[in-house]
Amino acid sequence: MVPKVPIDLPGTRYHKARVAADALRQQLTQIIEERRIALRNGRASAEQDLLSFLLSNGSDEEERGLTDDEIKDNIILLLYAGHDTSSSTLTSLFKFLAENPHCYDQVLREQLKVASSKEEGELLEWKDLQRMKYTWRVVQETLRLLPPAQGGFRKAIKDFTYSGFTIPKGWKAYWTVNATHFNSKYFINPKKFDPSRFEGAGPAPYTFVPFGGGLRICPGNEFARVEILVFLHNVLKNFRWNLVDPDEKIIIDPMPLPLKGLPIKLIPHSK
Numbered sequence: 001m002v003p004k005v006p007i008d009l010p011g012t013r014y015h016k017a018r019v020a021a022d023a024l025r026q027q028l029t030q031i032i033e034e035r036r037i038a039l040r041n042g043r044a045s046a047e048q049d050l051l052s053f054l055l056s057n058g059s060d061e062e063e064r065g066l067t068d069d070e071i072k073d074n075i076i077l078l079l080y081a082g083h084d085t086s087s088s089t090l091t092s093l094f095k096f097l098a099e100n101p102h103c104y105d106q107v108l109r110e111q112l113k114v115a116s117s118k119e120e121g122e123l124l125e126w127k128d129l130q131r132m133k134y135t136w137r138v139v140q141e142t143l144r145l146l147p148p149a150q151g152g153f154r155k156a157i158k159d160f161t162y163s164g165f166t167i168p169k170g171w172k173a174y175w176t177v178n179a180t181h182f183n184s185k186y187f188i189n190p191k192k193f194d195p196s197r198f199e200g201a202g203p204a205p206y207t208f209v210p211f212g213g214g215l216r217i218c219p220g221n222e223f224a225r226v227e228i229l230v231f232l233h234n235v236l237k238n239f240r241w242n243l244v245d246p247d248e249k250i251i252i253d254p255m256p257l258p259l260k261g262l263p264i265k266l267i268p269h270s271k
């Protein structure tokens with residue numbers, strides 16, 4: 001494979017990404033200024049959100065803590081890592097549930113059971129999410145087949161040899177989800193949508209890695225579980241749906257992206 005070298009030429013995607021990141025950083029500079037003043041005047045509190053927390057726990061003006069640039073990068077990372085990943089998973093979930101009506105029916109039964117144990121208007125709690133066992137297996141199978149994050153880099157802290165290749169200290173190695181998610185050694189008939197793979201002990205450790213693994217595993221994975229299950233519960237209680245274009249193509253850019261935005265036709269249960 002030809003390595004992609006990032007060349008910052010006008011018109012390239014890399015250039016557009018850099019211009020967009022600069023624009024975001026500029027906006028954040030202003031927001032940081034305003035928030036710093038608000039914190040000083042007592043109009044904002046250290047606990048109100050991530051930005052206040054980071055600014056109150058050491059920044060440029062103090063000896064330790066994050067610099068303003070690091071704070072901006074953390075906010076930008078969270079915008080991307082925390083938002084697009086969950087919405088991508090939900091989009092793929094809607095696709096797989098429409099394509100697999102027997103799974104939809106089983107998920108619906110589980111969700112209606114949870115719903116029937118709640119009073120009108122009562123919010124879902126953590127213990128309700130723990131009862132959504134089959135639904136979560138369907139989400140896991142979605143994350144296996146269409147993982148929002150394709151992989152990531154790790155820097156070697158010492159020389160090591162793996163599978164006959166020597167990686168020198170300081171080099172970066174790229175790990176990729178599809179190396180295991182689509183490997184028939186770990187997942188029989190890997191292209192098939194089959195949530196039952198996650199029954200019992202489930203896949204072998206470090207083979208199912210949509211959230212990464214080790215020390216830098218996604219810290220938002222439990223939060224993503226809450227977002228996805230709660231959103232799905234509320235849609236499922238009310239609707240069934242069909243794909244407008246069952247042959248819609250999905251590209252990876254860099255997350256799975258249905259080319260038409262996955263239009264669906266919602267059908268209320270009452271009909």
Ligand code: HEM
Pocket residue numbers: 077078081082083085086089147148149151152209210211212213214215216217218219220221223224
């Ligand atoms: C389905 C949803 C999500 C998926 C598939 C996902 C996936 C990932 C992956 C693969 C990584 C890299 C892990 C590694 O290198 O081992 C990561 C990192 C990260 N994720 Fe997520 N993520 C999701 C949702 C979220 C949410 C909701 C948040 C925050 C609210 C979040 C915040 C982060 C952060 C801050 C990192 C960087 C961690 C670090 O470098 O130490 N993610 N995520």
